[in-house]
Amino acid sequence: PAPIVAVVGRPNVGKSTLVNRIIGRRQAVVEDIPGVTRDRVPYDAQWSGRRFTVVDTGGWEPDAKDRAAAIANQAEIAVGTADVVLFVVDATVGSTDVDEAAVKMLRRSAKPVLLVANKADNANIELEATSLWSLGLGEPMPVSALHGRGSGDLLDAILEAL
Ligand code: GDP
Ligand code: MG
Secondary structure (H helix, E strand, C coil), rough: CEEEEEEEECCCCHHHHHHHHCCCCCCCCCCCCCCCCCCCEEEEEECCCEEEEEEEEECCCCCCCCHHHHHHHHHHHHHHHEEEEEEEEECCCCHHHHHHHHHHHHHCCCEEEEEEECCCCCHHHHHHHHHHHHHCCCCEEEEECCCCCHHHHHHHHHHCCC
16 A cells, blocks of 8 residues: 555644645645644655655644544544654744644654645745754755645655655
């Protein structure tokens, strides 16, 4: 079976947009309203002749209740089944308490994690993204899922991590 890459992070950081960028088609639902993706949604992806499955999730929030808790639980299951995790952060916002809580969850999983600094649409934001080193997940990879900036480097890093 193809290796699995799970995409997790706070709602609205651009996970589904990134999934579409990775698979090269607009299939994952992108929404300005958080919470559209509720489950784990797998898509076939390919890069440099290697196939993998990329799993979109609905966003992870600590101490979430009811429906949000169910969505967060799906994200944790996705991490548990993944070979590599893409942890997506909004580079225009920087790291938040929720991001730091998610990092703890990711550490517990002991899975290899790539830190994606998304919405790095220009060189200035890309520079600001270096502050995300503070999350302790290694080098932040600046990407603009919307415009494609940095996505080739990210895909190369995914293949290296698989
Ligand atoms: P998700 O909730 O994490 O899946 O986020 P979505 O993919 O649904 O995106 C949420 C919003 O962020 C949408 O309005 C996207 O167009 C926007 N967005 C996603 N990626 C980028 C990006 O790289 N740059 C900018 N400027 N906006 C983005
Ligand atoms: Mg989404």
